[in-house]
Amino acid sequence: MEEEEQQQRSLMFLLTYMLLKRRRDLNNADAQRRSEIQRRIRHRQYFFQRQRRMLMMMIAGGIRSNIRMRTRPWTNTPRSDWWERVVMTEFQPSDWLDKFRMSRETFFYLCDRLRPRLARQDTSFRLALPVEKRVAVALWRLASNVEYRTISTLFGVGKSTVCRCVRDMCHAIVALLSSTYLRTPTEQELEESAQLFHSFSGFPHCVAAITTLHTAIITPSSNASDYANPAGWLSVLSQVAISGRGHFWDVCASFPGGTDPAEILQNSSLWFTAAEGGLSPATTPIFMGKQLRYVLLGEACYPLQSWLMKAYSEPKSQRGCRVELTEPQQLFNRGLNRALRATEEVLLRLRARWQCLSKRNDCGLDVVPTMILACCILHNMCESHGDSFKAEWQEEVCGAENPQPGYKPSAPSSTDQIGAEEVRGLFCDYFQLQST
Template sequence: MEEEEQLRSFLFVMTYMLLKRRRDINTANTHRRNEIHRRIRHRQYFFQRQRRMLMMMIAGGIRSNVRIRTRPWTTTQSTDWWERVVMTEFQPSDWLDKFRMSRDTFFYLCDKLRPRLARQDTSFRLALPVEKRVAVALWRLASNIEYRTISSLFGVGKSTVCRCVRDMCHAIVALLSSVYLRSPSEQELEDSAHLFLSHWGFPHCVAAIATLHTAIITPSNNASDYANPAGWLSVVSQVAVSGRGQFWDVCASFPGGTEPADILQNSSLWASAAEGGLSPNPTPTFMGKPLRYVLVGEACYPVQSWLMKAFPEEKGRRATHTALTERQRLFNRSLSRALRVCDEALLRLRARWQCLSKRNDCGLDVVPTMILACCILHNMCESHGDAFKAEWQAEVSETESPQPNHKHLLSTSLDQSQAEEVRHLFCDYFEQNE
């Protein structure tokens, strides 16, 4: 009996193991078949997707060919518009109107920015050529139109337009600042002093300083700090303009409510000029005395031995006008005439790059870099002799908000006593020449 019980137990165990082995084999076969079917379905889906994309590309090519034959170039498909119209059919006037520079200057800019803007193709898409990236960004800077409009025009996504603008502005500041926005050499100082005397009638002067307000959207924090004296929100920039109407120094990172004197005192221009950085060695002479070159500015700036401003004509807001001497009035008129170099340079800057004349909807992290990039592009176009169209200036004058007036801000807290001696020396010069 015991042997029979052992045999039955043995047979039961063997039967169970055989059944389990058979079940495991069937399960493994089922998993294998499911995996094979899954891979087949995935491959079929992949091939179908490729086929649909190919058919869409073929259909898109057919539609674009139809548009080319039946419509003018202004309404052709965006990719064809860039590759065929812009690159092959644009006339010199078209380059100036759309990109605010000549064709030669455009390709010069592309070559200079290529180390920072060139991208590699990937397995999923072809990288945009540097020329197209630069064209997208320049179109935005020149017109300040919406991203979606530029997106449709060039056949790229809105995020791509935004990225092109950011990348190009940063590349310009990084690669071209040392060429087109730098401290002047001794020869450039002498040339600028000669131009101020011959064109503007002010001697021994190498630059004029002024402010530029760029309208912005309402910031998320401290919006009241960005309200300028005219009542609208802006970022204020300080510029130093040479006798040629080009920018030597730009400080573009202050809220619109900041006073110009505070910007000047916190800028590198203040430290450089105070230490004699804007005058050659040995010190040039003026009216028989050694005197460093000077800058000119409006009444909102403090008078220094290197910074001349007009004699005040009133003592505070409620006081009557003071009696200026004839030589002081002559000095004020001459200085006011010299300050026109800033007005003309800033007007040409805003007219060429209208992102500075209209409200800029970019973030505050981008606006200062964009302002610097536009100033560098202005200097580059002026240096290359690119034409400037009068209609640009007329358009800006009619549409933009007037720049805030800082003339009512009379700065005296940082005035130097020895600066009065320098200012009276200029009065002697104008009185003698009168």
């Protein structure tokens, strides 16, 4: 009897435990279900409120756009689909050229080249911007230099998205297109550039010209005085080498506007490449009956080298006597200045096509150098593809931008190469012969 009672008590205890456990599980499941229902209600209320706010903003934005944008038929299109319905379907060739500074064909070529770096995956929260729209946003900024807020309203994206598009595209251009459009020239390109310099400017045996480009910036947070250029305004200084075809062969950006151009040149890869004969064919060409590597032309602030020609300094009085330049020296100066003016026209075309380089650039100093490089590469690409250039762009820049600073001629120094004067004398002899 005692064993049966013991078994009954054990069975009763087990049944009681199982009933209590079942009740606890049911209570927990009930609580979790109520919590999930409340969470879903809050989530749905949040999205309903957000959707309502966005709808009201779109309605208000559509009203403002109908009031303000009545100058052209396509400006009345709602901002959310302006890119898809207008640009992609209704833009004419002149619209593509005016707004993006390149033809439609070049635009899509650029998108295909940049796709490996700019393509993004959709997420569960939002759809990724197409590569074409990302490139269009960035090109609009480079071409017009308008505020991010204006571009944000136009394309229906956030200001931070515009900033990210500009930054990403400039980095992608430098990473993916430099090897194609900004590289050391081949021997055939060197010979072609020498012929073009000779035919267009009359200066022989020259393959490129070195000059400076100042890009206006906002006041930096530190070392602002270093960025004041000789003209008195703040800028980032770039050194560029321009070929006879009007393409950029080498670009050194990111220097403060107050930096001495001669220091930039002497510490650049271009200096070492040219000094070692990298900008001349393996077989040294003949000039005036002598073997002479191709030369580069430079402004008066650069040191004289056997491969870098600059103008003779203006006459100065010595011991009460005024020393005049000889006729061959004057002819040389005129020929060199004529060739340098041709390169100034190339820089003007660059700044006119990409007006972020002609107007004050309000991007951070970590972005401006990459933007300058990207614009030079885009210039080469557009020129190579034969895209048109509108004269009104150039007229607009000439009337609006700060003039580029000039530099005083540098006095002969230890950086002038021994024997360089003899090379410059050969060019004087050439111009003397051409004048007779």
